[in-house]
Amino acid sequence: MSDLELDSNHNFDKPVQYKKGQVLFAQGESSSLLYIVQSGEIGIFLEDKDRLTLLNTVGEKDFIGELSMFSDDKRNATAIALSDSRLVVVQKSDIRKVLKMCPEWVTNIMLTLTDRLRNTVDVLREHRVVDEMQSASQRTLSADEINEFQKTVKDYKSRRGLS
Template identity: 55%
Template sequence: MASFDKPVDYKEGTVIFAEGEPSSFLYIVASGEIRIFKEDKDRLIPISVARSKDFIGELSIFSDEPRSVSAIATAPTTVIMVKKSDIRKVIKECPDWVSNIMITLSDRLRGSIDMLREHRIVDDITDHGGEVDAKTEKSFRKSIDDYRKRRGLKK
């Protein structure tokens, strides 16, 4: 059975993780709101919004690739962090075909997110996290850049 860490609280505007960084956790949103963004040159493209009972960080469970998106708390937020290694232990107990389906779905979703960014068709999706005004986007970009600097991450 997967173990859960203590709930973690984030203030509004706090970066939870940044695109390109290694991943070790899946996050279950207990309360609050988290916006997911894909970086595209000098823009942040809203991908989705996670709220209570949603989860984020699932793509990294099945691969060792770095995070494909950034996540920012857009309200006071509490999450429960589940270790990637614990989830992988549970998955190993599943039949191989179940694991293969999960890995394939994860790869396809990651590819779809990359395609959305490349072709800039995110705006055609109705529930993609809404628009972000220029001032908020600038603030989020600064938060992401500061987060990377504190962790010694490259863009």
């Protein structure tokens, strides 16, 4: 993962607080934000019909949503706070400005993208199915947590007109 330095000298908007179980973004949603985790833990989930599979977790100094910098594609996963979390949210329109202020982030973002691509290729090479990916993820969730998160995602999508 990345090793972004969250320097208080940068002129970011006030960090956003997310409660455990709160959806940051949903699979299929338009993508225009980069999230930098200052504290807490975020789960990255793949939605398949009525099922959520935990693919990865990210924590302090990690970032998610970096593909929004390069593409107008919709989100390919859902992000949910696994604990109370604080994140810096950077608008797509501000990303270039941030990268000019912090050119070392370009390297960190590219290293992270490379790691994530390598991990994806490894999974494909091994012909893993979703169930195997879940057992290999860093954290397992209880059935109650999965059910709670599924309901939260459904409510979130309903409010945003995504379903």
